[in-house]
Amino acid sequence: MNKKHNEQVKKQDDFFNSSIYNDEAAQFSQQQLVDHMTYQAGMEQLDAQLIQQVTEARADFDYNKYTAADVQQALAHEQRTPEDFAALLSPAALPLLEEIAHKAQQERQRYFGNSVTFFTPLYIANYCENYCIYCGFNSHNKIQRACLNTEQLRTEMESIAQTGMQEILILTGESRKKSDIKYIGAACRLARQYFKVIGVEIYPVNSDEYAYLHQCGVDYVTVFQETYNSAKYSQLHLAGPKRIFPYRFNAQERALRGGMRGVGFAALLGLDDFRKDAFATGLHAYLLQKKYPHAEIALSCPRLRPIINNDKIKPLDVHERQLLQAVCAYRLFLPFASITVSSRECARVRDNLMLICANKISAGVNTGIGGHSQAQELGDEQFTIDDNRSLAQIYADMQRLHLQPVMAEYVYV
């Protein structure tokens, strides 16, 4: 019956990623689920115009209509329009990838020279109330859970700071019960003692809560929309606050209203039609920057990775060529945006993306809880990584590629 359910879903979906579905999720899906488009109590609502614009443009994006000539034209333009961005993401652009990469590299050098900014993620808690079927932290996945206390936080931070790292990204699962905003704020205040730059990748909150985190020293907020296809979003995020699509979508805008300096965007490539999701991601960032011109824009380009209890997860049809195409399209459309490549990718892919189009890299990564300082992780990881290099190793590798590591380029004011 569950298999049947999955097959039914598959029939209606050209981008069904069977590697992430399982019986339990299928069974759960058959219950009456919360309406994913309706805000819940306590969730701050913003104007729906931006969501409409992005989701409609995503739906209308017919990438098969573009030709090589459209791609050439997009490359020739000095400033690229959303239409150019669409052409660069189309299948017609793939045979021109070499040329596209050269152009992307020029833009990268113009805006960032040979700089590569370093950061490391610090997972402080992995309790989660959501049921996102592809994520290792999801509440139905039986893993070891933990939440670092002050002493453990300090040890972790000390251990990271000793490596020379100056930018930190603090992450949690989504549990307002186990890791509330006060707890996260306290962790950020502590981080201010060890690091120059602090970003968070936590559950979406209201603008007053972002303002509070800003006071605690945070200036950058990253929220991945995962997929901009709301129907698919509903099939993948079965329970918990994350199920509410518009609340998550507007997180970056609330963060900017809360006084944050910069915001990060991403679609998790491989969940749905990656061309459409990459298009929506870029457009979301583009429109929000237009509305808030001072906002620093950051993009990530994560592909699906295996998790504990499901080592088969794959990013569907997003191979390395497609990944490079998407990241180059981001660079050409938003040349001023910071682009991160996470340790989901292997060293070879990351290093080459840094040379061509990306400018920010994580190093010394551990996606578990307590993995930087404890002999044994206190909590299990969110996903398995593919690049285990330490800061010192990546630093040396970047220098070998004639790239200049930058540990911090920021002042908190």
Next chain:
Amino acid sequence: MEDKLFLGGHAFHSRFILGSGKYSLELIKAAVENAEAEIVTLALRRANSGELANILDYIPSNVTLLPNTSGARTADEAVRIARLAKELCQTPFIKIEVIKDSKYLLPDNLETIKATETLAQEGFIVMPYMYPDLQAARRLRDAGAACIMPLGAPIGSNKGLCTRDFIKILIEEIDLPVIVDAGIGRPSQACEAMEMGAAAVMANTALATAKDLPLMAAAFKNAVAAGRQAYWAGLGRVRDCASASSPLTGFLRD
């Protein structure tokens, strides 16, 4: 003839100000030497780094540091960054950059004027980066700026003197050194700015994106010097059409 650039009572021989961003720290020394630069700008947000890759460790000690306030979005933020810069770099020089636009990086003249006022009163030698607007330039002068630094084109664009005609007006009207900052993409453009009467030129991306950075630094040095010489020499006039051999006024008899 001694031809010195005076900024806040300090004299400089070099009229080429070198940026230090977007390229390998190991190349800074060679760039400074080849450019014979006496002033090097650096972003304070880059300089407050810790031990690893600290840019301050790579800038030769005999140059004048010109910290900038990049990252500031308001006058208030620029003032705070300037005060930090003074402490960290031990210099009264400050280049004001107030930018509220992450896409074009164009300066906010209004906030820049406010920051200049405050910092000049505090004794800073204020060098404001600005959009070449005559009224704003006059207000910066009145606020106590040591020079004005109009942009030739958007930062990093290498497009050259897109604002040529407006910079000429500033050179004509403002009795302060006018230093062309941002947009200079090649030595010939730096040379042209100097021919126009700019007091100095600043460049960064043009060098950072060159294949041979130290060689490009030398090229800029020569271009700036040539432009300055041409300025003093007085450029020959340029005519739109050839001189007619039989002039129209040739018929006049008495």
